[in-house]
Amino acid sequence: MRIAALAFPGVQLLDVVGPLDVFHEAQRLLGREVYQLDILALAPGPLRGSSGVQLLPTATIDQEQSPIDTLLVAGSPEIRRSLAEQPQVTQWLQQQASEVRRLGSVCTGAFALAAAGLLDGHKATTHWNSTTSLAADYPAIAVEPDAIYIRDGRIYTSAGVTAGMDLALALVEEDLGRELALRVARELVMFLKRPGGQSQFSTHLAAQTSERSLIRDSQRWIVDNISADLSLDQLAKRASMSTRNFSRIFKKETQTTPADFVEATRIETARRMLEESPLPLKRVADVCGFGDMNNLRRTFLRRLGVNPSDYRRRFQQASAGQEE
Numbered sequence: 036m037r038i039a040a041l042a043f044p045g046v047q048l049l050d051v052v053g054p055l056d057v058f059h060e061a062q063r064l065l066g067r068e069v070y071q072l073d074i075l076a077l078a079p080g081p082l083r084g085s086s087g088v089q090l091l092p093t094a095t096i097d098q099e100q101s102p103i104d105t106l107l108v109a110g111s112p113e114i115r116r117s118l119a120e121q122p123q124v125t126q127w128l129q130q131q132a133s134e135v136r137r138l139g140s141v142c143t144g145a146f147a148l149a150a151a152g153l154l155d156g157h158k159a160t161t162h163w164n165s166t167t168s169l170a171a172d173y174p175a176i177a178v179e180p181d182a183i184y185i186r187d188g189r190i191y192t193s194a195g196v197t198a199g200m201d202l203a204l205a206l207v208e209e210d211l212g213r214e215l216a217l218r219v220a221r222e223l224v225m226f227l228k229r230p231g232g233q234s235q236f237s238t239h240l241a242a243q244t245s246e247r248s249l250i251r252d253s254q255r256w257i258v259d260n261i262s263a264d265l266s267l268d269q270l271a272k273r274a275s276m277s278t279r280n281f282s283r284i285f286k287k288e289t290q291t292t293p294a295d296f297v298e299a300t301r302i303e304t305a306r307r308m309l310e311e312s313p314l315p316l317k318r319v320a321d322v323c324g325f326g327d328m329n330n331l332r333r334t335f336l337r338r339l340g341v342n343p344s345d346y347r348r349r350f351q352q353a354s355a356g357q358e359e
Contacts, residue, residue, distance in 0.1 A: 037101060040072075047112075054199045054202065142196060157188070159187070250288045319331065
């Protein structure tokens with residue numbers, strides 16, 4: 036199977052070499068060559084990445100090539116400019132889309148697929164910092180901003196940087212089975228499967244993004260006091276603000292409401308506890324501020340589409356497989 040990664044000028048190198056290393060590790064562990072791995076570029080010669088390090092592509096898109104099984108388009112800060120300057124890229128992608136078995140993108144590579152009209156009517160994702168632009172520029176795409184990766188038919192899109200490795204690992208599992216994918220995950224120190232619906236932007240990171248120190252302080256306090264009374268009234272009182280003004284400023288600074296941020300933080304903390312500890316669900320619900328197991332279960336189902344017991348079982352199975 037020929038796996039080709041299309042790289043644009045200024046590409047973030049991990050968007051290219053991360054997924055390719057996953058495929059290489061799979062065939063190394065298997066003990067035989069399964070994949071032919073190629074890097075394609077728009078022009079001949081070395082390709083300078085965003086870090087200044089250069090890649091040496093295998094071929095350019097206008098050179099005669101053997102058929103591609105899986106085509107992955109890597110992201111780049113310069114991708115939209117490259118697409119505007121070289122419209123033949125979209126034509127090439129449209130042609131390849133009718134021939135390849137699987138078509139995918141890593142990070143902002145989704146913009147190339149979108150420009151070629153290949154994501155219209157499909158669910159897709161990209162780096163969290165670009166999901167709003169993708170949705171605004173291409174309204175025919177059902178953009179899912181929190182997903183690590185998405186499969187919609189034979190089209191795959193992934194979030195930023197390391198999410199491309201998650202996607203590649205999922206493709207290895209499709210091709211060569213779960214057991215080998217577990218071995219690859221162990222060698223590369225990865226989860227076998229970060230759920231496709233798992234948020235790519237943690238609340239701990241989000242707590243650093245507000246420009247107002249007062250809102251950052253409230254976010255950090257929420258993260259550090261997850262089991263406390265985090266009602267809007269209490270948060271506003273602690274910030275010495277009216278509830279209306281606190282809610283308005285919090286939403287303006289963080290693009291989410293205080294209640295949504297609290298719930299997301301509690302979900303993230305509960306996920307981590309379910310992954311890493313044997314604590315009973317009742318205790319997890321209490322520590323994370325859900326109050327009772329029913330509230331924990333309802334929130335998990337609404338946010339993640341899975342109940343807490345199944346979520347824990349999934350990660351325990353992955354961990355057990357990696358320890359074999």
